[in-house]
Amino acid sequence: MDKYQDNMNASPNENGYDEEPDFSDPEDYVDEISDEELLSDLLMKKPKEADGIDSVIVVDNVPKVGSERLEKLQNVIRKIFSKYGRIITEHYPKDDDDKTKGYIFLEYTSPANAVDAVSHLNGYKLDKQHSFAVNLFTDFDKYANISDDWEPPKKQPYKDHGNLKWWLLDADCNDQYSVIYDGGERTAIFWNTSAGPASIEERSRWTETYVRWSPKGTYLATFHQRGIALWAGEQFKQIMRFNHPGVQLIDFSPCERYMVTFSPLVDTKDDPQAIIIWDIYTGSKKRGFHCENTAHWPIFKWSHDGKYFARMAQDGLSVYETPSFGLLEKKSIKIQGIRDFSWSPSDYFIAYWTPEDNDIPARVTLLEIPMRTEVRVKNLYNVAECKMHWQNKGDFLCVKVDRVTKSKKVQSCNFEIFRMREKQVPVEQVEIKDSILAFAWEPAGGCKFAVLHGESPRICVSFYNVTKGKVELLKMMDKKQANHIFWSPSGQFVILAGLRNMSGSLEFIDTSDFTIMNAAEHFMATDVEWDPTGRYVISGVSWWGHKVDNAFWVWNFQGKILHKQAMERFCQLLWRPRPPTLLSAKQIKDIKKNMKNYSKQFELKDRMSQSKASKELVEKRRQMMEDFMNYRAQLEKEYEACKPVRLELRGGVDTDEFDSHIDDWDEEVIEFFVKEEIIELSD
Structure with missing residues (x-):
C-alpha cells in the first residue's frame, strides 16, 4: 500500500503531466482472493469444453416405419422434442429393408436442452404400443464402464408410521372429529363418546387456515404458508410435507394416492406451478398445470377409483390417466361450448352438458371412458342452466334443468332422471314450477330424493321415489323454514335446516313413514355435519360466520340433544371419514336379519x-x-x-347460646294474607 500511495503522490514530469502510476504487485505479494469469489456470476456462464456428444439424446421404442411414412414420423418427433430446445441434427438408422430400426439420435444446441428433454419425455406414451425410452448419449459410456465389483446398496432405515387405521379399532366404535377454535389459533381432535367429547390431541397453531381429512380418513391435512403437511397415526405425527408456497386449496383422489394443491403465487410459463399433483406415498411431484380460472374448485375431477382425472379445456374436455399423468390418447375430447361435467361415482362414465347454439339444442351427454363412446344423448330446449346430481351408487343421474321463457326469465324446473342400469338408459322427467332451493339423493344406494322448492314463507319439501317405470311423489310437506337438505349417510333419516340467513331451525324426519321425529332450533347455526355412521349429527355456529354464541351441539339421529359444547371462537368441525365397509351386501343383509341377536x-x-x-x-x-x-x-x-x-x-355474653339467654330475645309474629275463599252453605 505504501508503494501505491507513493505512486499516487508522485510529482508532475517535465511535460507537465502526472506520471502514470505503477499498479503492479510486489514480488512477494500473494493473492488470497479466488476468481470464484470475485467473478462467480460470470464464471457460471463460462463456456465449458465438450466433445459435442453431451447434447445428443437417444430415443428408443420409436415406431418402425418405411420410407413412405418416415416424413410423417419425423414431423411428430420434431413437434414433441422441439418443445425443449432447437434440434440441429436428426438421425434415423435403417435396416436392410429400408425401415427404421426403432431408435433415433437427436442433437440439441446445448447439453441443458438434452437433459431437459430426457427428464420430461422419458416414458412419454406416443400411442398404445409405443412409449419412449429417452437417454443421454453419454449415459451409454457411463453404463458400459460400470465396475464389475458390485457393492450392495446401503439399507435404508424403515420409518414406521404405526397403524394408520388405528381409530377403526376402537372397542366402542366411537368416531373422531377435528375442531378449530380460538379464532383458528388452536386445533383439537376429539372422540365422540356417550359422556361427551374426549380429547385425543390438541395443538396451538397446528394450521394457519383450516384442516381437511382425506376421503377415507387416513390423513389430516394442515395448511401453512410454505405448503401442506399430512398427519396420521395414533400420535398424529407428520408423515409428509409438500412444498407449495401460498397454497390455498387442496383436493384428494378417491383412492388417497394423490393430492392436488393450488397456489396463486408461483407459476411460470415454462414450468407450471399453480396446480400441482403429488404422490402422497413418496411426496414427489407428479405433474404441474397452469390455472386460468379458479372460480370452480376442484378444477380436476376424479373417477371413482382415481384411475382417471379430467378438467374442462376451451371447447373440450381433457382426460388424464394415472400413473403416467399423460393425456388420454394424447388428445383432448372436442366438445363445443361445454359448461360442466361430472364423473359417475361407480363407473367410468362422464356426464356433461352443452348450451343451445342457434338452432342446435342444449344437450346432456353420457360418455364412456376410455373408449369415448356416447352412451346416451338427451336434447333439451329453452335451457338456462343445468346441474348434475349422481346417486351415490351410480344407478341414477338427475339433471336439474332450469328453463326460461322468451323474455329470458326462469319459468320452471325439470328433473331429468337417467336410469343408468337399464338398457339404452331411459330418461324420466319430473316438472316443478317453483324455484328450487336444494336437491339431494338418499345415500346408501337409496332410490329416494328430496327437493326444497318455493319461496318463504311457503317453502315446501317433496320426496320422490324412483321405481321401475316411473318416478312417484311420496310426500309433500309445506311451510318449512329450511334452505338445506342433509341426508343421513345410512339413508332413511333426513334433516331440513334453515342455516345462516334463516333462524337455525332443524327438523328431523323419518322418511320410512314421513314422521317428524323432532323440530328444534340452534339459533344462528351455520353448519350441519352428519357423522360417518349416521348415528350422530352436529349443528354449529362458526366464528367465521357469526362473532357471538360460537358453539357446536351434538344430536342423535332422532333429534335428541346430547351435548352442548361452547368453545371460544369456535370455527370448524369435521367428522373423520370412514373407509367403505369390507362386508359384502349379503353379509350386511344377514346382519340386519339377525339384528335382535346382536342387539x-x-x-x-x-x-x-x-x-x-x-x-x-x-x-x-x-x-x-x-x-x-x-x-x-x-x-x-x-x-x-x-x-x-x-x-x-360482646361484653362476656355468648350470643351464640340461644337456649341460655332466650329471655333476652323478643318474638315477632308476622302474618301473610294468602287468599280468601267464600263457601256458600245450602239450607
Whole structure:
C-alpha cells in the first residue's frame, strides 16, 4: 500500500503531466482472493469444453416405419422434442429393408436442452404400443464402464408410521372429529363418546387456515404458508410435507394416492406451478398445470377409483390417466361450448352438458371412458342452466334443468332422471314450477330424493321415489323454514335446516313413514355435519360466520340433544371419514336379519356403560361430600379458637347460646294474607 500511495503522490514530469502510476504487485505479494469469489456470476456462464456428444439424446421404442411414412414420423418427433430446445441434427438408422430400426439420435444446441428433454419425455406414451425410452448419449459410456465389483446398496432405515387405521379399532366404535377454535389459533381432535367429547390431541397453531381429512380418513391435512403437511397415526405425527408456497386449496383422489394443491403465487410459463399433483406415498411431484380460472374448485375431477382425472379445456374436455399423468390418447375430447361435467361415482362414465347454439339444442351427454363412446344423448330446449346430481351408487343421474321463457326469465324446473342400469338408459322427467332451493339423493344406494322448492314463507319439501317405470311423489310437506337438505349417510333419516340467513331451525324426519321425529332450533347455526355412521349429527355456529354464541351441539339421529359444547371462537368441525365397509351386501343383509341377536349384547354393553357412569357419578359425589365435611371440620376448629375474642367483644355474653339467654330475645309474629275463599252453605 505504501508503494501505491507513493505512486499516487508522485510529482508532475517535465511535460507537465502526472506520471502514470505503477499498479503492479510486489514480488512477494500473494493473492488470497479466488476468481470464484470475485467473478462467480460470470464464471457460471463460462463456456465449458465438450466433445459435442453431451447434447445428443437417444430415443428408443420409436415406431418402425418405411420410407413412405418416415416424413410423417419425423414431423411428430420434431413437434414433441422441439418443445425443449432447437434440434440441429436428426438421425434415423435403417435396416436392410429400408425401415427404421426403432431408435433415433437427436442433437440439441446445448447439453441443458438434452437433459431437459430426457427428464420430461422419458416414458412419454406416443400411442398404445409405443412409449419412449429417452437417454443421454453419454449415459451409454457411463453404463458400459460400470465396475464389475458390485457393492450392495446401503439399507435404508424403515420409518414406521404405526397403524394408520388405528381409530377403526376402537372397542366402542366411537368416531373422531377435528375442531378449530380460538379464532383458528388452536386445533383439537376429539372422540365422540356417550359422556361427551374426549380429547385425543390438541395443538396451538397446528394450521394457519383450516384442516381437511382425506376421503377415507387416513390423513389430516394442515395448511401453512410454505405448503401442506399430512398427519396420521395414533400420535398424529407428520408423515409428509409438500412444498407449495401460498397454497390455498387442496383436493384428494378417491383412492388417497394423490393430492392436488393450488397456489396463486408461483407459476411460470415454462414450468407450471399453480396446480400441482403429488404422490402422497413418496411426496414427489407428479405433474404441474397452469390455472386460468379458479372460480370452480376442484378444477380436476376424479373417477371413482382415481384411475382417471379430467378438467374442462376451451371447447373440450381433457382426460388424464394415472400413473403416467399423460393425456388420454394424447388428445383432448372436442366438445363445443361445454359448461360442466361430472364423473359417475361407480363407473367410468362422464356426464356433461352443452348450451343451445342457434338452432342446435342444449344437450346432456353420457360418455364412456376410455373408449369415448356416447352412451346416451338427451336434447333439451329453452335451457338456462343445468346441474348434475349422481346417486351415490351410480344407478341414477338427475339433471336439474332450469328453463326460461322468451323474455329470458326462469319459468320452471325439470328433473331429468337417467336410469343408468337399464338398457339404452331411459330418461324420466319430473316438472316443478317453483324455484328450487336444494336437491339431494338418499345415500346408501337409496332410490329416494328430496327437493326444497318455493319461496318463504311457503317453502315446501317433496320426496320422490324412483321405481321401475316411473318416478312417484311420496310426500309433500309445506311451510318449512329450511334452505338445506342433509341426508343421513345410512339413508332413511333426513334433516331440513334453515342455516345462516334463516333462524337455525332443524327438523328431523323419518322418511320410512314421513314422521317428524323432532323440530328444534340452534339459533344462528351455520353448519350441519352428519357423522360417518349416521348415528350422530352436529349443528354449529362458526366464528367465521357469526362473532357471538360460537358453539357446536351434538344430536342423535332422532333429534335428541346430547351435548352442548361452547368453545371460544369456535370455527370448524369435521367428522373423520370412514373407509367403505369390507362386508359384502349379503353379509350386511344377514346382519340386519339377525339384528335382535346382536342387539342383546349391545344393550348389555350400554347398561354396563351406564352403570359405570353411575358408579363414577356416585364416587364423584362421595368425594365431594368428604371434601365438604373436612372443610366444615376445619372451620369449626377455627370458630372454637376464636370464641374468647368474641366473648370479649360482646361484653362476656355468648350470643351464640340461644337456649341460655332466650329471655333476652323478643318474638315477632308476622302474618301473610294468602287468599280468601267464600263457601256458600245450602239450607
